[in-house]
Amino acid sequence: MEIRHELVIPNNDLPFRLFIFEGREGNYKVTKHWHHSVEIFLVLEGEIDFFINNSHLKLTRDEFVLVNSNEVHSIECPNPNITIVLQIPGETFEDYMGEDSYVNFERKGEEANRKLKDLVTSLFFVYEKQEYGYGFQVKSQFYQLLYLLITEFKTENMDKEVIRQKKQLDKLSDVTQYMRENYDQDLKLDAVALRFGFSPTYLSRIFLKYAQVNYRTFLIDLRVKYAVRELMGTDHEIGEIAMKHGFPDSRAFAKAFKKRYGCLPSEYRKRISSTR
Structure with a gap:
């Protein structure tokens, strides 16, 4: 799938x-x-x-x-x-x-x-x-x-097959919702799996199957998404933004950001500012 x-x-x-x-x-x-x-x-x-x-x-x-x-x-x-x-x-x-x-x-x-x-x-x-x-x-x-x-x-009577598919995806929805609400915390795979009653192996498997990425990549993607919003909307220091959104330091943020956007956060901010 x-x-x-x-x-x-x-x-x-x-x-x-x-x-x-x-x-x-x-x-x-x-x-x-x-x-x-x-x-x-x-x-x-x-x-x-x-x-x-x-x-x-x-x-x-x-x-x-x-x-x-x-x-x-x-x-x-x-x-x-x-x-x-x-x-x-x-x-x-x-x-x-x-x-x-x-x-x-x-x-x-x-x-x-x-x-x-x-x-x-x-x-x-x-x-x-x-x-x-x-x-x-x-x-x-x-x-x-x-x-x-x-x-x-509103649909009054839902098809049983529709409900079955939703239940399959709901497990991951609950996890990703929790991650969205706590993405800036230390979210280790083992701890998150335990919280939802899964084994780490099972949680890793459903991430790969449905999110098409591993757990760690998804978490970093999440942190970058929120950090980018602050990067674009404020003039806060990049190091401050990195720490606020779950990165250990500005270097880790810059590495993750460049992998996804092809440039450093500072370069991206300048580029966005020049188009406004």
Whole structure:
């Protein structure tokens, strides 16, 4: 099963992640992956090919797809497009899960679908403009969207095979969620495996099978992702950023950063600053 786990980090000022799809210029692919978040792709212009649960959907202007937590999916967009992506952490729906501790959503009738599209579109443009008081409006619309999902898009009876697959991926979701919350701590494989009742060998195996990387690589990837966000958004010293995000020193951070970005953190910061 050639799939990977995707880490979803909410926007700094929001309880969810909202952005324009990275493949807007076309000639772009996202390989098979899964995450613990509920995801909405809404095409504003152009088209994208979406593959989910062995089905192919060609999304064109004003069409959307709902991706449930732990559903394997991939995307291809050979042509330019403008697509809004909204990712909602799975735990947001904790109070509305069924007896199997899962909640699924699916497209409904034309009226409900139109409500969802209008809310997602408005949510995005309000957030983009960031006019005075936008934070209240964005969060208000977000909660309207959550209410709409729960009342009009929730699947009442989930397929047993769907539940089985979710349970397989849930084991790793729980571990990666814990790692996300504690990535800056000393997270040794043995200790994390013990916490979740696994053997170190078993935890290593499910990382390689589902995340397509070993445990240590995943942890370092996680630390770099959070460090990059601070690197871009602040003028803090690189050594300070390294220590804050779980690296023993700036040298270890620089080595991990260069392996993933092809340059040193200082060079990357200068490059980003020059484009603003």
